[in-house]
Amino acid sequence: DSGVTQTPKHLITATGQRVTLRCSPRSGDLSVYWYQQSLDQGLQFLIQYYNGEERAKGNILERFSAQQFPDLHSELNLSSLELGDSALYFCASSLRPGRGLTQETQYFGPGTRLLVL
Amino acid sequence: LAKTTQPISMDSYEGQEVNITCSHNNIATNDYITWYQQFPSQGPRFIIQGYKTKVTNEVASLFIPADRKSSTLSLPRVSLSDTAVYYCLVGDISGGYNKLIFGAGTRLAVHP
Numbered sequence: 001d002s003g004v005t006q007t008p009k010h011l012i013t014a015t016g017q018r019v020t021l022r023c024s025p026r027s028g029d030l031s032v033y034w035y036q037q038s039l040d041q042g043l044q045f046l047i048q049y050y051n052g053e054e055r056a057k058g059n060i061l062e063r064f065s066a067q068q069f070p071d072l073h074s075e076l077n078l079s080s081l082e083l084g085d086s087a088l089y090f091c092a093s094s095l096r097p098g099r100g101l102t103q104e105t106q107y108f109g110p111g112t113r114l115l116v117l
Numbered sequence: 118l119a120k121t122t123q124p125i126s127m128d129s130y131e132g133q134e135v136n137i138t139c140s141h142n143n144i145a146t147n148d149y150i151t152w153y154q155q156f157p158s159q160g161p162r163f164i165i166q167g168y169k170t171k172v173t174n175e176v177a178s179l180f181i182p183a184d185r186k187s188s189t190l191s192l193p194r195v196s197l198s199d200t201a202v203y204y205c206l207v208g209d210i211s212g213g214y215n216k217l218i219f220g221a222g223t224r225l226a227v228h229p
Contacts, residue, residue: 002160002162004160033217035219042204042219042220042221042222043161043204043219043222044219045216045217045218045219048217056216056217057216058216058217059216088158090160090161092160092161103148103149103166105151105163105166106151106153106161106163107163108153108160108161108162109160110159110160111158111159111160
């Protein structure tokens with residue numbers, strides 16, 4: 001158990017809908033990351049927050065948005081869902097961003113499996 | 118644009134040493150190289166991290182040449198439980214914004 005929690009575990013929805021995925025980082029961690037992993041695909045970095053501020057951004061679609069709240073939990077909002085958005089969405093946390101982008105060890109949650117029908 | 122390249126898959130037998138290499142030609146100057154392990158339907162788990170030369174911990178070693186354009190994860194005496202996908206992670210600061218690049222992953226199968 002990494003200490004990172006994600007809800008819900010599974011989500012089934014229809015095309016065009018909007019969903020919100022929630023992540024609670026490990027106690028004491030200030031940085032949160034979001035990743036998308038499609039079937040048989042690698043991990044695609046979406047976005048990173050540190051203490052409420054956006055720090056790094058990957059290939060995140062404009063239909064997707066995220067934020068980190070004062071209590072440090074984070075939400076990833078996916079709107080106008082398409083079939084291709086079906087994937088496993090992981091949240092990870094680290095103590096702080098570190099000197100470089102990857103210096104800090106990331107602890108991953110169990111993921112939210114999204115199925116768009 | 119930083120891009121990482123890893124072998125898609127590897128096979129090994131219990132007790133053997135496994136070396137997985139990741140190439141990352143455009144790694145950011147001040148960034149580290151990190152390797153993660155992932156089992157099916159689970160989140161990735163940290164294995165090892167380094168900046169240059171060699172790093173060793175209780176589960177693996179990481180070799181990084183002076184030019185830092187590649188790195189090699191070494192798993193000594195693998196067991197069946199090491200069957201998993203292994204990813205290297207580097208940072209990229211090109212294009213005016215920062216992002217993290219995971220390799221496509223190497224699927225390691227350990228056989229009895």
